[in-house]
Amino acid sequence: MIKTDILIIGAGPTGLFTVFEAGLLKLKCHLIDALPKPGGQCSEIYPKKPIYDIPAYPEILAGDLTKKLLEQSKQFEPGFTLGERAETIEKQGNGSFIVTTNKGTKHQAPVVAIAGGLGSFEPRKPVLKNISNFEDKGVAYMIKDPEVYRNKRVVIAGGGDSALDWSIFLSDVASEVTLIHRRNEFRGALDSVEKVQDLKNKGKINLITPAEVTALFGHNKLESIEVTKTGGIPQRIDTDAFIPLFGLSPKLGPIANWGLEIEKNAIKVNNALDYQTNIPGIFAIGDVNTYPGKLKLILCGFHEATLMCQAAYKIINPGKRLVLKYTTVSGVDGFDGSRKEAPKSVVKSID
Amino acid sequence: MSSDINIKITDRLGVTHTIEAPTDMALNLMEVVRMYELAPEGTIGVCGGMAMCASCQCYVQSTHELPEKSDDEEAMLSEAFHVKSNSRLGCQIQMIPEMEGLEVELAPEA
Numbered sequence: 001m002i003k004t005d006i007l008i009i010g011a012g013p014t015g016l017f018t019v020f021e022a023g024l025l026k027l028k029c030h031l032i033d034a035l036p037k038p039g040g041q042c043s044e045i046y047p048k049k050p051i052y053d054i055p056a057y058p059e060i061l062a063g064d065l066t067k068k069l070l071e072q073s074k075q076f077e078p079g080f081t082l083g084e085r086a087e088t089i090e091k092q093g094n095g096s097f098i099v100t101t102n103k104g105t106k107h108q109a110p111v112v113a114i115a116g117g118l119g120s121f122e123p124r125k126p127v128l129k130n131i132s133n134f135e136d137k138g139v140a141y142m143i144k145d146p147e148v149y150r151n152k153r154v155v156i157a158g159g160g161d162s163a164l165d166w167s168i169f170l171s172d173v174a175s176e177v178t179l180i181h182r183r184n185e186f187r188g189a190l191d192s193v194e195k196v197q198d199l200k201n202k203g204k205i206n207l208i209t210p211a212e213v214t215a216l217f218g219h220n221k222l223e224s225i226e227v228t229k230t231g232g233i234p235q236r237i238d239t240d241a242f243i244p245l246f247g248l249s250p251k252l253g254p255i256a257n258w259g260l261e262i263e264k265n266a267i268k269v270n271n272a273l274d275y276q277t278n279i280p281g282i283f284a285i286g287d288v289n290t291y292p293g294k295l296k297l298i299l300c301g302f303h304e305a306t307l308m309c310q311a312a313y314k315i316i317n318p319g320k321r322l323v324l325k326y327t328t329v330s331g332v333d334g335f336d337g338s339r340k341e342a343p344k345s346v347v348k349s350i351d
Numbered sequence: 352m353s354s355d356i357n358i359k360i361t362d363r364l365g366v367t368h369t370i371e372a373p374t375d376m377a378l379n380l381m382e383v384v385r386m387y388e389l390a391p392e393g394t395i396g397v398c399g400g401m402a403m404c405a406s407c408q409c410y411v412q413s414t415h416e417l418p419e420k421s422d423d424e425e426a427m428l429s430e431a432f433h434v435k436s437n438s439r440l441g442c443q444i445q446m447i448p449e450m451e452g453l454e455v456e457l458a459p460e461a
C-alpha cells in the first residue's frame with residue numbers, strides 16, 4: 001500500500017504543480033497516470049509545440065513546460081505510479097480513501113485530487129479480431145520499458161512521431177525492427193523522418209509501406225503477424241512483439257462511476273471556495289472540473305491547484321491555522337533536505 | 352446577421368441540426384460543433400484543431416467544393432478509423448461565405 005497526504009490522479013501540468021504547492025505546506029504527494037510519462041496533454045498531444053499564454057513565458061514548448069514543472073517540484077519527492085489507470089475508490093472508516101489501479105496497485109490518502117484532464121489517455125486499438133488475447137503477451141500499445149524488447153523481434157505500426165521515434169530507439173535495442181504504415185508518407189519531426197530513412201538504407205529498420213497488419217497468430221503468446229501491402233497478397237512475419245502506435249484518446253473512464261456529480265463530461269466543483277467535489281475530501285482541479293465560467297487553460301489549473309492545497313491542509317491538519325508565506329521570504333525547504341533561499345543582502349558601511 | 356451562413360450538422364445520434372455559423376470569427380467546423388454543443392465536451396476537438404486527433408472527423412454530404420486536404424489532414428485521416436471517401440477533418444474546414452448550405456455528418460467517436 002502506497003501512503004501519502006494528497007493522492008493526485010493525473011500527472012498533467014495541474015497535477016505536477018500541485019506537488020509544489022502542497023510541498024510548501026509540508027504535504028507529500030503521489031501521482032497516478034495512465035500514461036507511461038508525466039505531462040498529460042502537453043507530453044502526449046503536443047510536446048514539440050509552443051504555448052504562448054503561460055505567465056512570464058512569452059513562448060515555451062509544451063515538453064519544456066513539463067520538464068520545468070518536474071524540476072520545480074523535485075525537492076518535494078513526489079511518488080509516481082505510471083502506466084496504470086485509477087480504477088476504484090473506497091472510503092475508509094477513518095475518512096481516508098483507497099484508490100486501486102487497473103494493475104491492482106493500492107494507494108491510501110486522506111485527500112484525493114483528481115487532475116484527470118480530459119480523461120485517462122487510452123490507446124486507439126486497431127481493429128483486429130483476436131488482438132485482446134495477445135495484450136501483454138506480445139501486443140503493447142505503449143512502451144513503458146524499452147529494455148523488455150532487448151534482442152527481440154519487434155513490429156511497430158503507425159505513421160506519426162511515436163512510431164518513428166520508437167522505431168529509431170528500438171533499432172539499437174531489438175534484434176529486428178519492422179515498421180508498417182498505411183502510407184508511404186510519415187508525419188513527424190523532420191529529423192525523425194530522415195533518421196528512419198537512414199536506418200532503412202542501412203538495413204537496421206525493415207520498412208513495409210503502404211501496408212497494414214491484417215492478422216495476428218500465436219498460441220499462448222504472439223508468434224507472428226500477417227501484413228498485407230495495398231493491393232498485394234498477405235505475407236507472414238515471425239515476431240516477438242507487435243506495437244501499434246495509433247495515438248491515444250482521453251476517456252473519463254472509471255472516474256465517471258465514483259459517485260461524483262458529472263456535467264458535460266467534467267466533474268462539478270465548488271469554485272467559490274476550494275474546488276471540492278460533492279464528496280468531501282475529493283477535489284477536482286484543472287481541465288477535469290467544471291463550474292460557471294470554467295476555462296480549460298493551464299494557468300487556471302495552477303490557480304485551482306493552489307487553492308485546493310489550502311483546503312487539503314485543513315483536512316489533514318484539523319484545527320491548525322495557516323498563514324500565507326511568500327517563497328521569497330521564507331525560502332523553500334525540500335523533503336530531500338535541500339533548502340532554497342533568497343541571498344541575504346549585505347550590511348556594510350561605505351567609506 | 353449577414354455574415355452568418357446556414358449549415359446542417361447531423362450529430363452522432365443521427366439528429367440533424369440546422370444552425371447559423373458566423374463567418375467573421377475565424378471559426379472552423381469543429382469549433383462550431385463545440386459552440387452549439389452538438390457533441391459532448393471532450394469527444395470532439397481533443398487536439399484543439401491541429402489535425403492530430405481525428406475526433407472532429409465528419410462525412411461531407413453536400414457537393415461543396417472544399418479546400419484541398421493539407422498533408423497533415425491527409426496523414427491523420429490515413430490513421431483514423433471509420434474513414435470513408437467523403438471524410439474530412441472538421442477543424443480544417445473554415446467557416447467562410449462559400450460554405451453556405453454545407454451539410455455534414457459527424458463520424459462516430461473512436
Ligand SMILES: Cc1cc2nc3c(=O)[nH]c(=O)nc-3n(C[C@H](O)[C@H](O)[C@H](O)COP(=O)(O)OP(=O)(O)OC[C@H]3O[C@@H](n4cnc5c(N)ncnc54)[C@H](O)[C@@H]3O)c2cc1C
Nearest residue numbers: 010012013014034040041086116117119120121286287298
Ligand atoms: C493542441 C493543444 C494546445 C493547447 N494549447 C494551450 C495553450 O496554448 N494554453 C493553455 O493554457 N492550454 C493549452 N491547451 C490545454 C492544456 O494542455 C490543458 O489545459 C492542460 O493540459 C490541462 O492540464 P491537466 O493537468 O488539468 O490535464 P491533462 O493535461 O489532460 O492531464 C491529465 C492526466 O490525467 C490522466 N488521467 C485521467 N484519468 C486518469 C485515471 N483514471 N487514471 C490514471 N490517469 C488518469 C491522463 O492520462 C492525463 O495524463 C492545449 C491543449 C491542446 C490539446
Ligand code: FES
Nearest residue numbers: 396402404405442
Ligand atoms: S480537432 Fe483534432 S483533428 Fe480536428
